[in-house]
Amino acid sequence: MADPDHSVLPRIMTAPEGPRAHRTYDAVIVGGGHNGLVAAAYLARAGRSVLVLERLDHTGGAAVSTRPFAGVDARLSRYSYLVSLLPKKIVRDLGLDFRVRTRTVSSYTPAERDGRSTGLLVGGGERRTREAFTRLTGSDREYRAWQAFYGMTGRVARRVFPTLTEPLPTRDALRRHLDDEEAWRVLFEEPIGVAVEERFADDLVRGVVLTDALIGTFADAHDPSLKQNRCFLYHVIGGGTGDWDVPVGGMGALTDALAGTARAAGAVLATGHEALRIATDGRTAEVTYRTADGEGTVAARHVLVNASPQALAELTGDTPPPPAEGAQLKVNMLLKRLPRLRDSSVDPREAFAGTFHIAEGYEQLAAAHAQAAAGDLPAAPPSEIYCHSLTDPTILGPDLAEQGYQTLTLFGLHTPARLFERDNDAVREDLLKSTLAQLDAHLAEPLADCLATDADGRPCIEARTPLDLERDLGLPGGNIFHRELSWPHAQDGTGRWGVETGHANVLLCGAGAVRGGGVSGVPGHNAAMAVLENGPE
Known part of the structure; x- marks a missing residue:
């Protein structure tokens, strides 16, 4: 049963008195990111005593909101920024005061056709989207193919998404549950490039479809490993709809709500406490941690690790899994105004x-991947931009909102960590310059003319490479998923919930768990369920 007297723990931890100067907790959670907080909230609300050890001076991990520009009242979702995979079940179960808003437009892709600036705007209703396809391609063929393809992924989403918070189905069981052999073949058995090329003829449309297979994943459309398919699957099943929504108040609103719920239920959240080692005999465990004042040890019946599989192996002394590698450029910006477009129709x-x-475009994505695989920066770096303040202006201070300021988040593709190893700072600068040049090619004015400045007169723009994310957040190789994404079904050794490890009472509750990746809370939920279904402590 839970011991309500947690007040002594911070005192013991900040003034260690040796390995026996600790108490036993039902669960110690290593890492206070959103998955760790989900697990902490579930376990504490179930009456378990819970301690969260967080290395940084704040909880939230990659799902935080910050004011990155000196003297500027703009609260950006600094690393992760959109919500799709977070089940409403978790929000309801934990009573979270958290909301999202749907974006009014799905996407816009600028293009040059026959010497004129145009583009493809998806959103604003069926008729308007159909007209946009027809204007771009000369017929509604691509639109009909689009509707059929995403009708299929929508059916998959409705079937697969609810299974993410249930015990892992077998591959055959998930296939039977999906009950759609064409969808199974397209998504689970053959490279996604096959489906894209069979269904769509226009290069730009093909590229828009493919991008969901490449966010944070360095792969070709025809990669035989199908890691691009797994990435695509998680990008189209969220919420049972595939919608990607904007968190009201920024991503930090979610982790603040989770932290508040966990604390209210009795969990202790100890920031500035870095876990160093986990020793376990399968029934009880000891976690050694470090603070500014020295080392200490705390005992636990279960340890849940909200960190990468590599970090888990380091903590337990086990053989680490193969190294992971991120492949993205992350850029945050604040603008005085949105730039005008060369496509004046939008x-x-x-x-x-x-x-x-x-x-x-499809061929542009293929060329960028080939260049990066050869060790070169892409000549035309592909990227995507999001303006969250259009959907949620609350992230801007009242004065900024009144003056028309807007935030921009850019996510660059096909830039693996290996490209930055020679000189991270210099390569970051070169890549940022060439990436913004690709954007400027579609603008009627340079983006630099629209950038706001901070209190020191510097442009409000910051960029993060995979190596920066490894340094700042402990992501191995800067991989935002901790490792390659997994299929949402059981594989050899994955266990009942996909969070199990080689130690009976040590669970992986981070993005590297089966069905992990993205801001979902699913691994945290599943790790808590694995603990709770063992019955009372």
């Missing part, structure tokens, strides 16, 4: 309201 407030695709 309002910038609509073009930037959804996902703004840059250099993401």
Whole structure:
């Protein structure tokens, strides 16, 4: 049963008195990111005593909101920024005061056709989207193919998404549950490039479809490993609809709500406490941690690790899994105004309201991947831009909102960590310059003319490479998923919930768990369920 007297723990932990100067907790959670907080909230609300050890001076991990620009009242979702995979079940179960807003436009992709600036705007209703396809391609063939393809993924989403918070189905069981052999073949058995090329003829449309298979994943459309398929699957099943929504108040609103719920239920959240080692005999465990004042040890019946599989192996002394590698450029910006577009037929407030695709034609994506695989920066770096403040202006201070300021988040593709190893700072600068040049090619004014400045007169723009994310957040190789995404069904050794490890009482509750990745809370939920279904402590 839970011991309600947690007040002594911070005192013991900040003034260690040796390995026996600790108490036993039902669960110690290593890492205070959103999955760790989900697990902490479930376990504490179930009456278990819970301690969260967080290395940084704040909880939230990659799902935080910050004011990155000096003296500027703009609260950006600094690393992760959109919500799709978070089940409403978790929000309801934990009574979270958290909301999302749907973006009014799905995407806009600028293009040059026959010497004129145009583009593909997806959103604003069926008729308007059909007209956009017809204007771009000369017929409604691509639109009909689009409707059929995403009708299929929608059916998959409705079937597969609810299974993410249930015990892992076998591959055959999931196939039977899906009950759609064409969808199974397209998504689970053959490279997604086959389906894209069979169903769509226009290079730009093909590229827009493919991008969901490449976010944070370095792969070709025809990669035989199908890691691009797994990435695509998680990008189209969220919420049972595939919608990607904007968190009201920024991503930090979610982790703040989770932290508050966990604390209210009795969990202790100890920031500035870095876990160093986990020793376990399968029934009880000891976690050694470090603070500014020295080392200490705390005992636990279960340890849940909200960190990468590599970090888990380091903590337990086990053989680490193969190294992971991230492949993205993350850029945050604040603008005085949205830039005007060369395509004058679309309002910038609509073009930037959804996902703004840059250099993401099908052949452009293939060329960028080939160049990066050869060790070179892509000549035309592909990227996507999101303007969250159009959907949720609350992230801007009242004065900024009144003056028309807007945030922009750019996510660059096909830039693996290996490209930055020679000189991270210099390569980051070169890549940022060439990426923004690709955007400028579709603007009627340079983006630099629209950038706001901070209190010191510097442009409000910051960029993060995979190596920066490894340093700042402990992501192995900067991989935002901790490792390659997994299929949402059981595989050899995955266990009942997909969170099990080689130690009976040590669970992986981070993005590297089966069905992990993205801001979902699913691994945290599933790790808590694995603990709770063992019965009372």
